[in-house]
Amino acid sequence: MPTLVRRGGLLALCVALCAALSACMVQLAPAYDTTIVGGLNSANQDIHALFAQIGTATTPDTFSARKPQYDQIVAELGATETQIRTRPMPSSAAIKKAAAALARMHVAGVAVDPNFTVYPSARAVADLKDTIQHMEAADEKTGLRGGLLAAFQNQAETFLTQAMTYENYLKR
Amino acid sequence: MGLDVGSLVQDMLGAGKAVLNQDLPALRGFSEQQLEAIARQAILIAEGVADGSIDPATRDYFLKSLAEMTRSFVNTLAGLAAVTAEKLWNGIVGVLWGAINKATGLNLFPPAGGGGS
Numbered sequence: 001m002p003t004l005v006r007r008g009g010l011l012a013l014c015v016a017l018c019a020a021l022s023a024c025m026v027q028l029a030p031a032y033d034t035t036i037v038g039g040l041n042s043a044n045q046d047i048h049a050l051f052a053q054i055g056t057a058t059t060p061d062t063f064s065a066r067k068p069q070y071d072q073i074v075a076e077l078g079a080t081e082t083q084i085r086t087r088p089m090p091s092s093a094a095i096k097k098a099a100a101a102l103a104r105m106h107v108a109g110v111a112v113d114p115n116f117t118v119y120p121s122a123r124a125v126a127d128l129k130d131t132i133q134h135m136e137a138a139d140e141k142t143g144l145r146g147g148l149l150a151a152f153q154n155q156a157e158t159f160l161t162q163a164m165t166y167e168n169y170l171k172r
Numbered sequence: 173m174g175l176d177v178g179s180l181v182q183d184m185l186g187a188g189k190a191v192l193n194q195d196l197p198a199l200r201g202f203s204e205q206q207l208e209a210i211a212r213q214a215i216l217i218a219e220g221v222a223d224g225s226i227d228p229a230t231r232d233y234f235l236k237s238l239a240e241m242t243r244s245f246v247n248t249l250a251g252l253a254a255v256t257a258e259k260l261w262n263g264i265v266g267v268l269w270g271a272i273n274k275a276t277g278l279n280l281f282p283p284a285g286g287g288g289s
Binding site: 094095147150151 | 212224225243259265
């Protein structure tokens with residue numbers, strides 16, 4: 001009888017522990033989404049195709065030939081940003097705590113960042129879209145060359161890398 | 173079969189180490205790439221001003237964007253850290269589940285987070 005009691009108690013303890021542990025399995029970040037990653041990959045290809053076509057310089061008189069490419073990229077990025085922002089977010093606490101930890105490590109900007117978001121890739125995509133739109137305006141107005149063109153390209157690639165890195169990191 | 177606390181702790185440490193061994197180099201690589209790109213951007217803005225392709229209004233835009241690049245990088249890094257924390261936590265919990273299932277011979281709730289032995 002004591003043996004049965006001990007076995008019963010152990011079983012109850014294990015069931016109770018398993019039930020408690022099930023609550024401990026956490027999801028702190030959103031799910032990996034192939035549609036979002038596909039959208040980013042398409043935008044990536046189109047952005048690199050645009051820079052390849054631009055080459056080392058453009059003039060305003062040829063802008064109309066590139067206008068459809070700008071429109072395509074902006075539309076892709078807008079759609080992808082919306083998909084990211086409407087994806088279910090399991091927890092916003094974890095990323096805020098991570099940001100607080102980075103702030104304590106004195107990593108620049110977090111503590112005073114008014115635009116901090118629990119959707120980091122949406123932020124990067126919005127920044128990328130803004131970059132492409134500013135680049136389009138400059139292309140139409142003055143053309144692109146030298147440091148202006150290189151700065152737009154580096155800025156676009158940096159925001160693109162941020163978004164793609166985060167979205168691919170969600171594959172776990 | 174009973175639970176061996178010593179080996180369970182080692183298994184939990186092993187699960188955590190496996191996650192960190194995979195994720196920390198990725199986080200470090202991303203950070204280094206981003207910091208290089210941000211530093212390069214400062215140089216490119218200066219070059220654009222020097223070669224006359226960047227006018228004062230565009231320079232101001234790029235300088236604001238440079239600050240945003242840095243903040244968005246840190247925002248992204250926080251997001252990546254949250255993913256790693258999730259993998260770390262669930263990996264350790266998975267080991268616990270595996271040990272309990274093994275000790276009891278039951279498989280009532282297989283661990284969803286992986287890492288069980």
